Amino acid sequence: MKFKLKRIDWYIIKQFLGTYVFAIMLIISISVVFDINEKIDKFLKPEVPLQAIILDYYMNFIPYFANLFSPLFTFIAVIFFTSKLADNSEIIAMLASGMSFRRLMLPYAISAAIIAIASFVLSAFIIPPANVTRIDFQNKYIRNKKVEYARNIQIEVEPGVFAYFDRYDARPNMGYRFSLEHFEGKKLISKLTANSIKYDSLYKWTVIDYMIRDFEGMREHITQGSRKDTTLTIIPSDFLISVNDCETMTSPQLATYIERQKTRGIGNIQTFQIEYHKRFASIMAAFILTSIGASLSSRKIKGGMGMNIGIGLALSFSYILFTTVTSTFAINGYVSAMVAAWIPNILYTFIAIYLYRKAPR
16 A cells, blocks of 8 residues: 555644744744854954854854754754644544544654754764864854863874873974884883974874884894984874864764774773764654654643643753763763763653653544
């Protein structure tokens, strides 16, 4: 039997997506006004060009925050237009005509799938490159959050080769009290030490005032010099990790970066892992929150739309709060990043099942 959407399905899909877009436009408009008010003193400085504010910052700010709160907008949209349908007795008429609540949920699921796929494509591939421009603008004109200095850096350059920096300063691209050790198994076969090392370009470094000690059994061969160009398969961004770096990477780039940092023994990558798993968890979140919203607001109650919207907002904000709490647990090492990203979905799945069973039939 060939499946075909009915007029009522298209009506619900249009109401769902239309309300979703309207909610995004409304909330983002308010967010932009508040953001301008907060940063107006920075924007009025003569060195900040108006074109950069509009094109580099706000043209990338809007899609970023719209997608960031997409689950919230989805929930609000479902609560609002479903409560309106219930208040107008339209859902009662649909169920009275023989349509089951399960069948009624079909256009909701289709709409949620459209939003989930669009949100994932945006967060995984389109928004990260745009975030590069937005974050560069913030670092240059608003507040520089870029990490430019680090101490006591130890990193595995390649299997058996370990580099150490006492400190590294990104402004002159210089590292100080540098050493490079080469092991075969547990045996040290050579060690390079240098007063300083300068980063040139991709994998190209220059060691300054260096000494190389090569070990051959009981013998030691020493080479010294003032400058030496060398190739190291590391770059400063491997150890100068900023808070917003994870937002500038596409999902394939994130996966590659996480795997690379793991093999090098760098531990502070929980933020990157959380970001990676949250992008996939958000797909399921769209369906869960849609189910909760539709089940909760499909019943006509004495409190009217206001009661449903109030309960819906409380649930949606509790979901966002719970997501933030579990992310903090992951950063502190109490749970894995994958568990932190999926715990809110698992918990709210049970809430969705409960409300779905209580929905009018």
